[in-house]
Amino acid sequence: MAEPHADPDSAPKTAKPKRGLRLDKAALADAGLEAVSFAMMAFIALGFSAYSGRREISRALAEAWLAERGIEGLISVESLDASGFAGSIRLGPANDPYFSAKRIEVAYDLTAPWSGGPFAIDTRAVRITSPRLRARYDGTRLTFGKLQPLIDEALKSPGEEKQGGPAVLVEDARVTLDTPGGVARLTGDASLDDGQLLRLDAAVAAMRYATDDLQVELRGAALRARKRGDRLTVDARADVEGLDAEQIDLEEADARLEADVAYPDLKRLAATGPADVKLSIKAQGLRAGETSLADVETRLTLAGLVAGDFKKGGAAARVSGQARAGRLVAPGVEAR
Template identity: 35%
Template sequence: MKGAGVAVMVLLVLAAALYLNRRAAARELLVGWLERKGIDADVEVERLEVNGFVGKISIGDPNNPDFKVERVEVDYAVGLPWSKAGLGVTPSRVRLVRPIVRAAWKDGKLSLGSLDPLVEEFTGKPPRPDSRAPLVIVESGQARIDTEYGPINLLADARIDNGKLMRLSGRMPAASLKSGGIEARGLGGVVEATTTGDRLAVELNLQAERFAAGDQADGEGAALHLKGDLPYPDMKTHRGDGRVALTGRFTAQAAGGAGVRARAIDADLGFDGQVAGW
């Protein structure tokens, strides 16, 4: 009995020590888990409780990380071995404050650098039928993307619930892009999107100081405004059946194509019809 009592006391002391040093322990566990997957990372734990985590994360080269978030908050529930979901952690809310991600878009493929193995692992697993993705809130996000046309910078705030985009407010500062005969100078714009039920309302504003598509078309001082709503697309089945209603306006100081050239262009645009898949 005395031996059992001593063992219990030792376990209690160890548990207390682990709890008091839970931030350091969590950091080592998370960093070690990422390193075993070939991903260099640095984690700073600000708060760790039985139902939540707050901290900072940097992944990749410390001097030029592929992903960095100034503050990440995760609310979660811990599943016990005898629970319906089994042993594990189920996140319910993730808040990312000022995240920065570096990516590349080339040959029609998106790469997130050192994050690619992790993305492939998670996207390669079919979700459980009864699982629900967490609410993800992105505040002051930034994506720096290298493309075949040149680098672009995207700024965004977003809200994603159960894998569905509920709100997006994005902006692309003016950039100069060129690849072969395709060129755009001073290209920038803003986009707003809101999902209600199975409908997605969008508003897009683009401007370009100059654009050219080989010898097919070119223009100067161009601006495009589009507004409307469409079916929320199902990315898994590549379906988006339903009514699309869009109105817009295109203006340009000058534009031409197919042997025709015009100045002071001001054209109204409109589309109202049915679409199915893509």
């Protein structure tokens, strides 16, 4: 995990007495970096940090730091030095954790006070393997249970504004999401760099979503996203066994959304640039009010310029669509 560095003991030593002071300072700096090395525990876009000098000390400090915030935690430190950390983490009870990761690897650079500036850490890369996370979405807000105070503290902590961010790789992630209509189980892999999503492959397992206004039987869904230059391509698919809403019913439907849009500014929640979006739906049955259709196939295409934030919206686009059905039944009308 940690990048190799020269061993001061194995390096050739000069016999010139005038350079002895420089060598002592270099050795002292290296030893100091090892003594105050930093263990960072990160998850998806949010995390926390713990300072330590040795593996057992770092584990104890991190667990004590969590306990002060009312979070039970178990941390295993596999390796720790001045350039990286590797280990595993569990937050919450062993039988029902809020978050866990089979392995977390962090590569960073440390700046010591004696180098002329304040102690600082520059995280270069993070790899999270098999993270497991529980979250809740109430229809308006996404929260993380007992981890929420920890996340809120991290978000409001003052820090130096930096351009971009570390490279982040998430592998074999699983999220259990409680929603007003049921429990959704998501899996996926993702990679980010400089604060931007490069790749996302996600899936939603079969589930039943039921509220007073909407009932959905979902066989499964998949999402694939890729960033290429300043563009983002998205391919989303859903296999719906049935959908029952107030004004519409759907039976045995396959839906697909393909989009090629400008990469959004996630801080401002805005995007500006050309957009090409295609939506297609095939269904065995569709009912809207007193009208019913069988063997339905619809296509909708949007091509144009999108500008503005996600809340207010703003678009100048050409929209075209087509639809067909094998059978139409309406009051006083029946056609094939």
